[in-house]
Amino acid sequence: MTDCKNRVGRRTGVPALRLKGTGLLLGTALLLAGCGGSPTASNTDAKSTSNAPTAAEKFFTKTNKTPDDARRDALVKQAEAEGQLDLYTSMTSDVADAVTKAFSDAFKVDVNVYRASSETVLQRILQEQKARFQGNDVVESNATEMFALQTEGYLAAYSGTRRDEVSEAGHFDRWTATRYNLFAPSWNTKKVKKGEEPKSWEDLADPKWDGQLSMEVADSDWYLTLYKYWEKQGKSKDEINKLFADMAKGAKIVKGHTVQGELMSAGQFAVTASNYSYLVERLKATGAPVAYEPFVEPVIARPNGLGLMKTAKHPAAAMLFADWLLSEDGQKILTDLGLTPSIAGANDPLAGVDVIPVDVKELLNNGKVWSDRYDKVVSGGEVVDQ
Amino acid sequence: MTTVTERLARGKSAGRRRWVPTPKFLISGAVAVVIGYLAIVPLYYLLWGTFFDDRGFSLDGFSRAYGNSRIGELVTNSLWFAVGAAALSLTIGTALAYLNVRTDVPFKGLFFAASIIPLIIPGILYTVAWILLASPDIGLLNSLIEPVLGPGFFNVFTVWGMIWVEGLHLSPIVFLLMVAAFRSMDPSLEESALMSGASRWQVFRRVTVPLVRPAIVASILIMVVRSLESFEVPALLGLQNGIYVFTSRIYFVLRTYPPDLAAAGALAVGLLVFAMIGVALSNLVGKSGKSFQTITGKGFRPRPMELGKWRPVMGGMVILYFFFTVLAPLAVLLYTSMLGFYRAPSVEAFQSMNFDNYRELAGMNKAVTALKNSLILGVGTATLVMGIMAIAAWMVVRSKIPGRQIIDQLAFVPLVIPGLVLGLALSFVYLRSPIPIYGTLFILLIAYCTRYLPYGMRYAVTSMHQISSELEESAQVSGASWWQTFRRVLLPLLSPGLVAGWIYILVVSFRELSSSILLYSPGNEVLSILIFEQFENGQFTVLSALGVVMVLTLVILVAIAYKLGAKVGLRED
Numbered sequence: 001m002t003d004c005k006n007r008v009g010r011r012t013g014v015p016a017l018r019l020k021g022t023g024l025l026l027g028t029a030l031l032l033a034g035c036g037g038s039p040t041a042s043n044t045d046a047k048s049t050s051n052a053p054t055a056a057e058k059f060f061t062k063t064n065k066t067p068d069d070a071r072r073d074a075l076v077k078q079a080e081a082e083g084q085l086d087l088y089t090s091m092t093s094d095v096a097d098a099v100t101k102a103f104s105d106a107f108k109v110d111v112n113v114y115r116a117s118s119e120t121v122l123q124r125i126l127q128e129q130k131a132r133f134q135g136n137d138v139v140e141s142n143a144t145e146m147f148a149l150q151t152e153g154y155l156a157a158y159s160g161t162r163r164d165e166v167s168e169a170g171h172f173d174r175w176t177a178t179r180y181n182l183f184a185p186s187w188n189t190k191k192v193k194k195g196e197e198p199k200s201w202e203d204l205a206d207p208k209w210d211g212q213l214s215m216e217v218a219d220s221d222w223y224l225t226l227y228k229y230w231e232k233q234g235k236s237k238d239e240i241n242k243l244f245a246d247m248a249k250g251a252k253i254v255k256g257h258t259v260q261g262e263l264m265s266a267g268q269f270a271v272t273a274s275n276y277s278y279l280v281e282r283l284k285a286t287g288a289p290v291a292y293e294p295f296v297e298p299v300i301a302r303p304n305g306l307g308l309m310k311t312a313k314h315p316a317a318a319m320l321f322a323d324w325l326l327s328e329d330g331q332k333i334l335t336d337l338g339l340t341p342s343i344a345g346a347n348d349p350l351a352g353v354d355v356i357p358v359d360v361k362e363l364l365n366n367g368k369v370w371s372d373r374y375d376k377v378v379s380g381g382e383v384v385d386q
Numbered sequence: 387m388t389t390v391t392e393r394l395a396r397g398k399s400a401g402r403r404r405w406v407p408t409p410k411f412l413i414s415g416a417v418a419v420v421i422g423y424l425a426i427v428p429l430y431y432l433l434w435g436t437f438f439d440d441r442g443f444s445l446d447g448f449s450r451a452y453g454n455s456r457i458g459e460l461v462t463n464s465l466w467f468a469v470g471a472a473a474l475s476l477t478i479g480t481a482l483a484y485l486n487v488r489t490d491v492p493f494k495g496l497f498f499a500a501s502i503i504p505l506i507i508p509g510i511l512y513t514v515a516w517i518l519l520a521s522p523d524i525g526l527l528n529s530l531i532e533p534v535l536g537p538g539f540f541n542v543f544t545v546w547g548m549i550w551v552e553g554l555h556l557s558p559i560v561f562l563l564m565v566a567a568f569r570s571m572d573p574s575l576e577e578s579a580l581m582s583g584a585s586r587w588q589v590f591r592r593v594t595v596p597l598v599r600p601a602i603v604a605s606i607l608i609m610v611v612r613s614l615e616s617f618e619v620p621a622l623l624g625l626q627n628g629i630y631v632f633t634s635r636i637y638f639v640l641r642t643y644p645p646d647l648a649a650a651g652a653l654a655v656g657l658l659v660f661a662m663i664g665v666a667l668s669n670l671v672g673k674s675g676k677s678f679q680t681i682t683g684k685g686f687r688p689r690p691m692e693l694g695k696w697r698p699v700m701g702g703m704v705i706l707y708f709f710f711t712v713l714a715p716l717a718v719l720l721y722t723s724m725l726g727f728y729r730a731p732s733v734e735a736f737q738s739m740n741f742d743n744y745r746e747l748a749g750m751n752k753a754v755t756a757l758k759n760s761l762i763l764g765v766g767t768a769t770l771v772m773g774i775m776a777i778a779a780w781m782v783v784r785s786k787i788p789g790r791q792i793i794d795q796l797a798f799v800p801l802v803i804p805g806l807v808l809g810l811a812l813s814f815v816y817l818r819s820p821i822p823i824y825g826t827l828f829i830l831l832i833a834y835c836t837r838y839l840p841y842g843m844r845y846a847v848t849s850m851h852q853i854s855s856e857l858e859e860s861a862q863v864s865g866a867s868w869w870q871t872f873r874r875v876l877l878p879l880l881s882p883g884l885v886a887g888w889i890y891i892l893v894v895s896f897r898e899l900s901s902s903i904l905l906y907s908p909g910n911e912v913l914s915i916l917i918f919e920q921f922e923n924g925q926f927t928v929l930s931a932l933g934v935v936m937v938l939t940l941v942i943l944v945a946i947a948y949k950l951g952a953k954v955g956l957r958e959d
Contacts, residue, residue, distance in 0.1 A: 093919035112907075127817060131818050254626065262926045267730070282923075286726040
């Protein structure tokens with residue numbers, strides 16, 4: 001019987017199949033290789049081709065110089081003629097939904113939103129730009145990712161009254177801050193009595209928080225900024241390292257700010273070193289026993305910003321969106337959702353609070369060094385040497 | 387016998403003279419091309435990124451990935467965790483499958499839920515649910531038993547806790563695989579052993595287990611690789627006490643800018659080598675041939691074994707398992723989904739319960755689209771993958787086509803490719819493809835088919851190993867064509883395995899996030915993206931509500947699948 005089976009097997013077009021198999025491997029390899037060599041090497045040709053301005057860029061340059069009223073009228077007219085806006089953003093979905101709804105209500109422009117974490121938004125744009133695919137008109141994301149896009153040469157210049165309204169700290173080359181994420185200590189009000197909450201960043205190193213403090217595993221931007229701040233205050237490196245090591249000693253390390261907030265409100269730990277204030281604010285709004293005010297100063301602010309794409313298919317809609325988000329109407333939506341807008345309005349929740357921005361440039365240039373050092377801090381409270 | 391052989395040979399050689407491509411040739415060829423294409427695209431991207439940088443060939447990625455001063459500790463933790471979780475899920479999954487299929491254990495209805503619900507609950511929710519249950523500080527189980535055993539008896543933030551949660555979360559994969567294997571087993575072998583005076587335990591150890599060895603090997607293979615790659619459990623449970631595992635590093639190196647593809651690739655290549663050895667070993671085990679072929683020409687009806695005095699004990703175990711994998715986590719989800727924010731159960735908490743989170747969910751216009759898209763993708767992926775894999779399994783196990791082992795190896799490759807790398811590879815190819823696939827639901831379908839290829843293959847191959855070639859041969863001798871044999875003989879016999887694989891893929895594709903998030907476009911959202919958004923919003927309670935809705939939807943779907951599956955497969959008395 002086995003013999004019979006073998007013979008049947010052997011007679012079934014074997015050479016052809018074998019050829020097919022080899023051909024398949026070769027063919028796929030060739031196809032991929034033909035698609036432009038190394039698929040993963042970093043991109044260089046975008047920069048070289050970006051010298052000649054695109055149609056969208058020409059439009060932006062011209063409109064940047066147009067006086068306010070005429071600019072607004074022209075943009076509305078053209079944007080509504082374009083009818084569409086492709087926005088890539090790392091706003092959380094509730095914010096993105098509110099913003100796009102308000103924009104579509106104000107103008108006859110449909111907004112298509114791609115929403116993901118800031119790293120993913122960046123990956124998506126890099127992939128699309130390298131393939132010369134016009135995916136988005138405008139991008140709104142974290143500072144680090146905006147810097148990366150600017151460095152790659154994908155963003156067009158944006159200027160005008162709206163940008164000028166933003167404070168100097170929010171002006172960056174080719175992108176403009178729209179809102180800030182605030183890093184501040186927060187605590188569970190059931191576990192931390194009134195008056196006992198941390199009052200300074202140094203307080204977090206107090207041994208009384210051992211086993212009660214939580215740190216996030218990847219907050220190296222917070223670490224870097226606080227480190228530099230303390231240095232400026234005249235602390236020695238040894239002192240600073242000891243402060244961080246004391247914080248990490250007995251700290252509960254958590255991955256992700258959301259989980260951190262949830263576990264803090266459930267009482268898994270009492271204090272969180274560096275959660276975003278808006279996440280804590282939202283938990284508070286649902287009635288959870290959490291608080292972050294009075295703020296521990298200085299509050300550390302990480303900008304999120306907006307940039308116009310050189311390859312925008314809908315340049316007028318893109319620019320109208322930028323102007324609108326930086327207008328009172330746009331910024332109010334952010335404030336209503338508990339975020340910190342980049343243009344301080346009349347009732348600024350941060351009035352009188354000392355705020356320092358994250359050193360985004362240092363983060364981009366030496367991010368790896370800082371994240372490695374922070375890894376060491378959180379993985380067992382080792383003292384890191386410079 | 388000689389006449390049969392001759393007749394067959396004659397028939398075949400006659401066909402050969404006027405050579406036209408037979409359906410067998412065409413179908414096998416097409417299947418090989420599809421598998422090769424799906425696997426090679428991301429593999430090529432991964433390998434290129436690992437070994438080449440701007441300056442050409444380089445091994446720097448390896449030194450960045452493995453050149454860590456604590457590498458020894460990382461590897462030890464990882465292996466301990468992976469082997470532990472694999473062993474736990476294997477023991478639980480196999481024992482339950484055996485009880486369910488081969489014995490008259492009570493509460494069989496519960497198995498159905500136990501086999502899929504842990505799969506449906508997203509890893510992050512399942513893990514958080516366990517923190518709320520077994521954290522030494524706030525765990526509900528701990529506060530329940532505190533009067534008896536003192537505070538903090540269960541501690542989920544240890545390696546044992548990690549093994550427990552991961553093992554329980556993975557056990558349904560083993561359960562589904564083993565159920566298919568036991569269903570296809572001729573009980574007369576066990577009965578003869580019993581008659582000859584062997585004890586039940588001896589029969590299980592010496593007869594039953596060896597007969598399902600292909601399924602066991604497949605389970606070990608998938609479990610170990612899966613636990614090595616697991617991210618949520620080590621991140622949420624391990625980090626808190628500084629238990630670092632080796633492979634969650636893939637996540638961290640991909641998170642930086644520019645993403646360190648070389649280091650991530652180097653880690654993935656390590657896994658790949660490990661997996662390749664595993665696949666080769668599993669084929670070696672499968673090769674020893676006839677000993678597992680329990681579906682033979684002899685007719686049999688699987689008849690449940692009577693447990694006798696053990697019946698209540700086993701029933702108790704089933705209830706316990708059901709409690710731990712399904713009831714407790716699901717209860718936590720259901721409870722959380724009705725609160726404004728999570729708090730320990732109390733009179734106040736119960737008084738505050740309402741359906742606001744569900745209302746919010748219903749008000750989300752994206753939710754309906756996402757559910758529809760997830761359904762299309764889930765059913766589409768499961769059907770395509772299992773269809774292709776039925777044929778691929780035949781090629782690997784039964785045919786003598788040279789290079790068939792390569793198909794098996796290739797089909798396993800996607801298991802070790804990180805989801806983000808798969809997403810990058812696909813967007814790289816389809817952004818440049820003249821066919822407009824980028825930005826459509828199709829690209830997600832391709833991504834899902836690629837990701838679940840390995841599971842489909844293991845499910846199909848395992849079942850194929852159990853079917854004796856006698857049956858095919860008799861069909862062919864009786865004049866059936868290859869296609870007829872395949873459709874009328876093999877497919878029905880394979881169906882327990884195919885249905886199990888189909889269910890598995892359907893369920894997990896609802897959860898796929900890491901490649902979906904990069905590849906979706908506005909209008910093509912899927913449920914997992916919605917879940918991720920709620921998670922990012924910090925809306926744990928809405929997230930729990932979404933989890934509950936997902937569990938309900940899939941339970942209904944899978945119930946239908948089981949009903950249909952029962953119609954074509956082997957029937958019990």
